[in-house]
Structures are given as structure tokens and as C-alpha cells.
Amino acid sequence: MRVALLGGSGFVGGALAGALRERGDDVILLSLRAPRDSAVAAAACDAIVNLAGEPVAQRWTKAVKHRIIMSRTQAPHDFLEALAALPSQAQTYVSASAIGYYGHDLAATFDEGSAPGDDFLARVCVEWEREAQRAQGIGMRTACVRTGLALGRGGALSKMLPLFRLGLGGRYGDGRQWYSWIHIDDLAALYLLAIDEAGGAINATAPYPARNAEFAATLATVLRRPASLPVPAFALRVALGEGADALLQGQRVLPNRAKACGFRFKFPQLQGALESLLR
Numbered sequence: 001m002r003v004a005l006l007g008g009s010g011f012v013g014g015a016l017a018g019a020l021r022e023r024g025d026d027v028i029l030l031s032l033r034a035p036r037d038s039a040v041a042a043a044a045c046d047a048i049v050n051l052a053g054e055p056v057a058q059r060w061t062k063a064v065k066h067r068i069i070m071s072r073t074q075a076p077h078d079f080l081e082a083l084a085a086l087p088s089q090a091q092t093y094v095s096a097s098a099i100g101y102y103g104h105d106l107a108a109t110f111d112e113g114s115a116p117g118d119d120f121l122a123r124v125c126v127e128w129e130r131e132a133q134r135a136q137g138i139g140m141r142t143a144c145v146r147t148g149l150a151l152g153r154g155g156a157l158s159k160m161l162p163l164f165r166l167g168l169g170g171r172y173g174d175g176r177q178w179y180s181w182i183h184i185d186d187l188a189a190l191y192l193l194a195i196d197e198a199g200g201a202i203n204a205t206a207p208y209p210a211r212n213a214e215f216a217a218t219l220a221t222v223l224r225r226p227a228s229l230p231v232p233a234f235a236l237r238v239a240l241g242e243g244a245d246a247l248l249q250g251q252r253v254l255p256n257r258a259k260a261c262g263f264r265f266k267f268p269q270l271q272g273a274l275e276s277l278l279r
């Protein structure tokens with residue numbers, strides 16, 4: 001199989017490209033910065049995976065929020081428009097999405113059938129997925145992978161580690177917010193499932209989410225360090241502005257679709273996932 005990866009040079013793209021090559025697939029790395037050229041190259045592939053998007057983990061200014069939504073809506077729109085004008089297309093289109101789709105709630109549990117939220121990230125995800133669904137109109141089976149906190153040698157975990165290794169880590173705010181996480185190997189495997197057979201929305205989260213306080217304590221245990229210095233909510237808001245909501249709020253999300261497809265998580269438990277990465 002030949003697979004085109006849009007925005008495939010990052011943390012998730014590297015893991016997915018490795019998983020594809022390991023099973024014998026050809027991988028073509030493309031960019032949404034050149035939508036028409038990328039469409040021509042992608043049309044000769046069997047599947048297209050769109051991982052492109054402005055990073056969310058930064059201070060949200062008005063300009064940053066604009067880039068976040070435009071990179072997930074206008075850029076893929078231009079790509080799909082160019083693809084639709086070509087005489088042949090790939091068979092499958094898989095788009096990244098995020099569990100921010102569900103909004104924030106301390107008490108609720110979300111699965112793929114849950115309604116979307118109404119905060120900024122939820123609205124971005126709704127529009128992101130709506131744009132992805134246009135691929136169905138040009139004859140491609142379409143899937144949206146709603147990813148949680150991806151744990152690997154890179155990404156968010158690499159930003160947490162320096163303080164935790166020094167024994168200076170701790171929970172964020174009161175620590176009650178849910179972190180629906182996933183090991184990078186399981187995330188790559190779920191993308192393979194979407195490429196091969198699954199359509200619609202797929203929650204890419206491990207079956208056992210953890211509250212932030214539990215996450216911090218487990219990370220400290222694996223590193224054999226204390227986790228006694230919580231980060232006050234106001235400090236995160238000073239540093240990240242509205243973007244701090246991604247750390248201070250969360251959602252408990254379950255991977256019901258993956259389970260229904262018979263997917264078996266290699267790392268279902270947080271401690272085992274962290275140990276595989278850090279020991």
C-alpha cells in the first residue's frame with residue numbers, strides 16, 4: 001500500500017510512518033502548504049492521512065487561534081478541492097482530530113456517540129471533522145481519529161520530564177481534571193486500523209483515563225522522584241493565557257469504537273505505558 005502523510009514530519013507522523021514502513025507500506029510525506037502539488041502526489045496513493053495543524057500547546061493570541069482553526073479547515077479544504085478536480089483519487093482519507101471535540105466536564109464520560117462541546121477547541125474539532133467529511137463526497141472512505149494526550153519520546157511528555165526528573169513536578173491546578181491519554185505505539189496502531197478498515201469517528205485514548213493528580217503521581221513513581229510541587233492554575237494562565245484550558249480542564253473519553261473493532265491495546269494502563277517509555 002502507498003500512503004500519503006500530510007504533515008507527517010512531526011511526533012505522531014514519525015511514529016505512524018515507522019509503523020507503516022515496518023509492515024511494508026510505502027510512505028510519501030507531503031505538506032498542506034502546497035495543496036495542489038500535494039493533491040497530485042496523493043492521488044496516486046491508496047490512502048491519505050492528514051496530520052497537519054498549528055500546534056495547540058502555545059499561548060493563544062488572536063493570531064494563534066486564527067492559525068489553529070485555519071490550518072485545520074481552510075488548508076485541508078484547498079487540498080480536497082484540488083484532489084476532487086483530478087481524474088483519480090485515493091480510496092481512503094484519514095484525518096486527525098482531538099478529544100477536545102467533547103468539551104470539558106469533570107463528571108461526564110464520553111464516547112464516539114457523545115455530542116460535541118461548545119468551547120473554542122470543540123468548535124475547531126467540529127469544523128475540522130466537517131471539512132474531512134468532504135472526502136466522502138469524492139468517493140473516499142473517511143475516518144477521524146480523535147486523539148487524547150499522546151505519550152511518547154517527544155510531544156507533551158518531553159515537556160513535562162525536565163521538572164519531574166528534578167523532583168519539581170506536580171499536578172496542574174487542583175489535579176481533578178481528566179487526562180485521557182494513549183501510548184504512541186497504540187496511537188499509530190489505531191491509525192493503521194483507520195487506514196485499513198474503520199471509518200467514522202475513532203477515539204484514540206487508552207481504556208483507563210487518569211485524573212491529572214494520578215497522572216503526575218504515576219509519572220513521579222516511574223521516575224522515582226517526588227511530585228510535591230503543584231503548578232498553580234494562575235501561573236499556567238499567566239504563561240499560556242486561554243491556552244491553559246487544555247491543561248487545566250479535560251474529559252474522560254473511552255475508546256468504544258476501537259474495542260468494537262477488536263482492537264487490543266498494547267498499553268492499557270498508565271504505569272505500564274510510562275515504564276515502557278522511561279525505564
